Amino acid sequence: MTRPSLKRWIPAQLMSWRQVNEDQAKHQETKAQEPPHPFWVLVQKEVTDHMRSWRYLILLAILVLTCMGSLYTALMSIRDAVSQEGPEVGFVFLKLFTASDGSLPPFITFVGFLGPLLGITLGFDAVNSELNKRTLIRVLSQPVPRDYVINAKFVGALIMIALLFFALGFLVMGLGLMMIGIPPTPEEFLRILAFLVLSVVYVAFWLNLSILFSIRFRQAATSALASIAVWLFFSVFYQLIVNMIGLARANTGLAPEASASVEQIQLVQALLRLSPNHLFSEATMTLLVPSIRSLGPLTMEQVYGALPTPLPLGQSLLLVWPQVTALVAVSMLCFAFSYVSFMRQDIRAR
Numbered sequence: 579m580t581r582p583s584l585k586r587w588i589p590a591q592l593m594s595w596r597q598v599n600e601d602q603a604k605h606q607e608t609k610a611q612e613p614p615h616p617f618w619v620l621v622q623k624e625v626t627d628h629m630r631s632w633r634y635l636i637l638l639a640i641l642v643l644t645c646m647g648s649l650y651t652a653l654m655s656i657r658d659a660v661s662q663e664g665p666e667v668g669f670v671f672l673k674l675f676t677a678s679d680g681s682l683p684p685f686i687t688f689v690g691f692l693g694p695l696l697g698i699t700l701g702f703d704a705v706n707s708e709l710n711k712r713t714l715i716r717v718l719s720q721p722v723p724r725d726y727v728i729n730a731k732f733v734g735a736l737i738m739i740a741l742l743f744f745a746l747g748f749l750v751m752g753l754g755l756m757m758i759g760i761p762p763t764p765e766e767f768l769r770i771l772a773f774l775v776l777s778v779v780y781v782a783f784w785l786n787l788s789i790l791f792s793i794r795f796r797q798a799a800t801s802a803l804a805s806i807a808v809w810l811f812f813s814v815f816y817q818l819i820v821n822m823i824g825l826a827r828a829n830t831g832l833a834p835e836a837s838a839s840v841e842q843i844q845l846v847q848a849l850l851r852l853s854p855n856h857l858f859s860e861a862t863m864t865l866l867v868p869s870i871r872s873l874g875p876l877t878m879e880q881v882y883g884a885l886p887t888p889l890p891l892g893q894s895l896l897l898v899w900p901q902v903t904a905l906v907a908v909s910m911l912c913f914a915f916s917y918v919s920f921m922r923q924d925i926r927a928r
Contacts, residue, residue, distance in 0.1 A: 617726045620717075624734025628700060637699050638742060641692055648685045649750055652677040653757050669888065671762035672769060672866050674754040685750065686862050689743075689777055690855060691813065696742070697784030698805040700735040703798035704789050705920065710796070715925055728789075728920045732913060735785050740778050747774045765891050772895070773865050779905050780858040784809065786912035793919045812853045820849045847873075851901075854908060861901040864894050873897060 628634050655677045656670060675685040683691075705728075708714040718724060747770060755761060762770070787808065791801035824846040850856040864870045868888035889897070 616720075616722050617730055620722070620726055620730035621734045621737070624730055625737055628735065628738045633699055634738070637692075637696055641688070641696065641742070642746065644682075644688045644692065645685055645746060645750065648678065648682050648688055649674060649753060651679045651682045652684060653754065655679045656758055669766060669868055670758065670760050671751070671754065671766045672868075674750055675770070675773065676863070676866050686773070686859075686866060690780075690858055690862070693777060693781045694784040694809045694813075694855075696739060697735075697781040698788045698802065698809065700738065701731075701785045701788030702792055702802040702805050704731045704735070705792045706796050706801060707792075707798050709925070710798075718925060724921060725917065728917055731789065732786065732916075736778070736782055739781050739785065743774050743777050743781075768891055769865050769868075769894070772891075773862055776858070776861055776865070776902060776905070779902070779909060780854065783854055783905060783909040783912060786909055786916055790912055790916040790919065793916055793923065812855045816853050817850065817856075820846055823849065851904070854905060857901040857904050861898040861905070864898045868894060870894075870897075 652674050656673050678684040705714070708717075714727070717727060751762065751770065784805070788801065788805040791804045792798070795801040795804065824842045827842055827845060851860075860873055864873065868890075871889055
């Protein structure tokens with residue numbers, strides 16, 4: 579290429595590059611000016627409402643205080659164990675969530691007991707309060723599909739639940755690391771993450787149940803009482819009823835003593851696993867206590883020759899896979915009932 583042609587080519591090339599940059603800048607500016615998707619606008623609105631809600635802040639403070647109290651008792655027991663056995667004791671970091679000196683329950687007990695209250699708090703008036711305020715009609719009068727509303731309420735509340743549990747879990751890990759000075763191993767970190775994810779799934783079930791009641795009942799107080807009644811039944815009364823059934827079957831005396839005892843345990847365990855609280859308790863204890871090798875009664879043939887070593891993470895996940903699947907299934911089932919009920923509901927008639 580000669581010098582005069584080169585002089586003509588360079589300015590033309592620069593102009594073409596400048597035009598490409600200007601076109602790209604205009605495209606990005608146009609894309610930035612586009613309105614957000616209506617679904618995410620509704621999700622943002624739900625998240626903002628929950629963050630400004632006093633009941634959410636009060637329950638958050640209760641969860642933080644109780645979990646910090648259980649963390650303190652766990653740290654005291656862990657420090658005593660480390661001072662006696664040395665830092666080589668296995669899975670020290672997991673004891674932050676399971677250990678206790680007896681004065682307060684461990685961390686996982688508080689999560690299993692107070693977690694459902696968080697889901698109920700976020701969902702018991704998700705629909706009926708807006709129906710009574712006549713704000714839901716205004717939203718649906720806009721060009722917004724109806725299913726966006728129920729999906730956004732679930733996703734917004736689920737985001738708040740996930741943020742709370744992961745923030746609380748990482749806070750406990752950070753404080754434990756500063757206090758005991760022993761970092762978690764990769765397997766311990768993965769087990770804690772699995773526990774936090776399972777906690778979110780567990781609370782999501784109670785969230786979906788409370789949303790279902792908020793659709794079925796017009797008054798928010800009625801839906802709140804119905805949700806709390808179900809929670810109290812599974813938390814307190816269900817285990818008592820199952821134990822009474824097991825004792826009544828054991829007292830019949832129709833089978834030999836050994837076989838009757840095994841059958842009684844199997845019956846009690848099968849009935850208890852109909853409770854989401856028991857499913858969550860079994861799954862979390864298996865994940866955070868690697869020494870648990872079975873969730874059912876063991877025969878002498880199974881115990882003989884078994885080494886008392888902790889299970890790896892993969893084996894623990896396989897052991898609790900039925901419990902996790904059941905929790906996900908009941909949560910999805912509650913959401914499906916809520917979705918169908920909301921889509922069939924005559925909003926304007928109310």
